[in-house]
Amino acid sequence: MDIAVALVFLFCLLFFGMRVKKTASYWVADRKTSLFALTATLVMTEFNTATLIAFSSMGYLAGKRALFLPLVFLIGLLFYAVTVAKKWKAFNGLSVASFFSKRYGRDIGCWINRDGELLCRAITCYSSIFKVWRYSDRCNYR
Numbered sequence: 846m847d848i849a850v851a852l853v854f855l856f857c858l859l860f861f862g863m864r865v866k867k868t869a870s871y872w873v874a875d876r877k878t879s880l881f882a883l884t885a886t887l888v889m890t891e892f893n894t895a896t897l898i899a900f901s902s903m904g905y906l907a908g909k910r911a912l913f914l915p916l917v918f919l920i921g922l923l924f925y926a927v928t929v930a931k932k933w934k935a936f937n938g939l940s941v942a943s944f945f946s947k948r949y950g951r952d953i954g955c956w957i958n959r960d961g962e963l964l965c966r967a968i969t970c971y972s973s974i975f976k977v978w979r980y981s982d983r984c985n986y987r
Contacts, residue, residue, distance in 0.1 A: 872939055891918065 865871045903911040938944050942961070946954025 869939070876937075887922070 869875070900911065900914060903914055936944060936947075938947070942954045942957040945957055
């Protein structure tokens with residue numbers, strides 16, 4: 846059963862992958878994605894396991910007042926749609942690094958791509974190591 850699922854996955858990957866001719870087609874779907882698909886992508890990016898756990902714990906701690914937390918997300922997304930989204934659409938870029946490259950020069954965009962990724966990896970590694978160390982200090986393994 847597992848092998849059959851893997852084969853179906855690989856077949857779909859090859860079938861749909863062969864239809865992509867340009868890098869921009871892959872990254873932004875030729876900019877022909879519907880509003881529903883874009884909204885669903887944004888919502889599901891924000892709506893993950895950590896969000897569910899956080900909202901549940903806030904509901905437990907704050908009671909009905911925790912229902913205002915999704916309202917903050919709604920206001921934030923509406924503010925983004927009104928102020929930033931139109932400017933980003935007019936820019937027609939692929940990433941924040943490409944925006945900085947166009948605005949401030951190629952060197953700053955390359956720096957953001959290279960060093961920003963290294964910084965994110967270092968932060969992830971640092972936080973995961975020290976979470977384990979802090980937890981192991983509290984445990985008694987004897």
